Amino acid sequence: MHRLDNHKGFTLLEILVALVLFAVGALMLAQMQLFSLKGATFGREAMIATISAQAQMETFRDPVVSPFATTILDLPTTEATGTVVNIAAVPNMTMTYWRSDPPGGTAPMRFVTINVQVTWKGNTLNFSTVVSEV
């Protein structure tokens, strides 16, 4: 009977604790949504990064646009000195490319590895391809 006799309502503290618990639950739900949104955005940006890097490597395979003896051998040879290009489709996305040093093989059958690194918002994706002289 003791419980039924208790005719006091909730105290302010009890109400506040209940509210805080409710808010924490609601916030976690909202957080989940934010998390999945971030995942979807990363997917889109990674796709743009991949296609951009692919396109860049493709131009190095075209002997008219990028002659091996001049354009390819003239590429920077370290990541630190690599050529930096902005990718306009995503804010703050930059692509850096450089070649391995020294080239493998002997002229006129040399080959180099071309490295492309795309970075944005703390994300980094690395790509590489081999381009040959003939």
Next chain:
Amino acid sequence: MERKHAQLQHRRFGGLGGFSLVELLVAIAISSILAIAFWTLAATQDSTYKAQDSTGEMQQNLRVAVQMLSGSIIGAGLGPQVSTINGQNAGAWYNAANGWVPYRITATSIDIIGCGQVPASLSAQAAAGTNVLALQAGQGANFTVGQDISVEGMESAVVSAVAGDNLTLSAALALTHPLQSNVYLLQWATYSVGGGTLSLDLHNGNGPQAVASDITAMNIVASAVDPKELTVTITGTTATTPTVTTTLTDTVFRRNN
């Protein structure tokens, strides 16, 4: 006060009264606030889920569109210069600046000649002057009469008969092709964008077939330095509102001719 409490107690637990109107109103107000809060959250989550679902689908379509088109451009111009393919005139493939080009670009479409699969290779040397190609075991089934083929990209021919793994050509070969030479299927492919869909017409009598939906624009530009290098820009837009648009730009250069 004591009496009032006692009365209330009596009313509440004795089953004689019920909640007072004020208590009921407060309870309804609080529960509706909570219900609205949860409903809002659920509704937001539902629309976010739907938007993400259609965005993912659109991006998938976009990637397929870019990769198919790029793959076809890489293989363009395989084999010798032809202007008739699949028994039809492929049109004017000549261009004042560049001579024969294996593609023709308009604002909403691109025709590509020469992109094809490699379904077979020779099981014996085919000497100049012969009109029969001997293929590896089982590969004859990949060909039908009337198809345009290319032998190692060196010369083209039309299949006039298929007997087991031997192809009979409509004309004698001009060159000698060694054992293991690849036999390609020549294709005339037309990619076009319209009504939010990228379609592919292989001019084989089936008409344009949908390749990817959610594709709203396509732009193809040849490089000023090398006409063989094309930059493909494809825009995808989700079918649901609010629409999400993504544009992908790829650069490819054709390896042939």
